Structure formats: C-alpha cells, structure tokens
Amino acid sequence: QVQLVESGGGLVQAGGSLRLSCTASGRGYAMGWFRQAPGKERDFVAAITWSVGSTYYEDSVKGRFSISRDNAKNTVYLQMNSLKPEDTAVYYCASRAAVSGLPIRHRDGYDYWGQGTQVTVSS
DSSP: OOOEEEEOOEEEETTOOEEEEEEESSOOSEEEEEEEOTTSOEEEEEEEETTTOOEEEOGGGTTTEEEEEEGGGTEEEEEEOSOOGGGOEEEEEEEEOSOOSSOTTOGGGOOEEOOOEEEEEEO
16 A cells, blocks of 8 residues: 655646645555546646656646656655646646556556645636
C-alpha cells in the first residue's frame, strides 16, 4: 500500500502560478497528476517515471505545466504557470506500480491515489 499526500492547491488569478506537491510512502514505476472538474471525468494532466524521469503531458497544459520529481524525498511536483479558469479542478496525484499494457495517460493504470487538492483559477 502506497500512501500519497498532496499539498499546494489554492485560489489564484488567471495568469498566475501554483506548485502542487505529492509525497509518496514508496516508489513504483511512475507518478501521475489527474484533475477532475465538477460534473466531468477525472482526466490525465501529466506523468513522470521515477527511474529515468520521462515526462508526459496532456496537450492543453504543454508549455504551461511542468512535472518533476525528487527521488530522495519520494516527492513529485507539478509547477503550473499561466493558469486559466479552465484549469479549475480538484487535482489528484496517483502512483503507478509497474509498466502495464495501459498507456501512462490512462487512469486505470494507476494503483494508488491521493486525497485531491482544489485548484481554483479566477478570471
């Protein structure tokens, strides 16, 4: 069982920045960030592999968001810049234990989830 603790959400004006953190009690293959807006499904945002540090992004956040990891701290960060109102959602970090047949963007490939942190971007 891997426990994930998120922090860093909040309220910010459009164009502003926030940094989310997620500390894991253990490491597997990769960590991902997903987000869920009211009435919508939980969608992929970004992911990073622990060993090599390969990164993956959803198209709408490329160039604005950056995912990174600190292996010594078992912590993954999501730096969010140029935030837009449509980025408003609850953001979840997730741990993927191993490589599987599912794409890294697929939420069903993740084994453990954090409690979520609210990000609100005002216009």
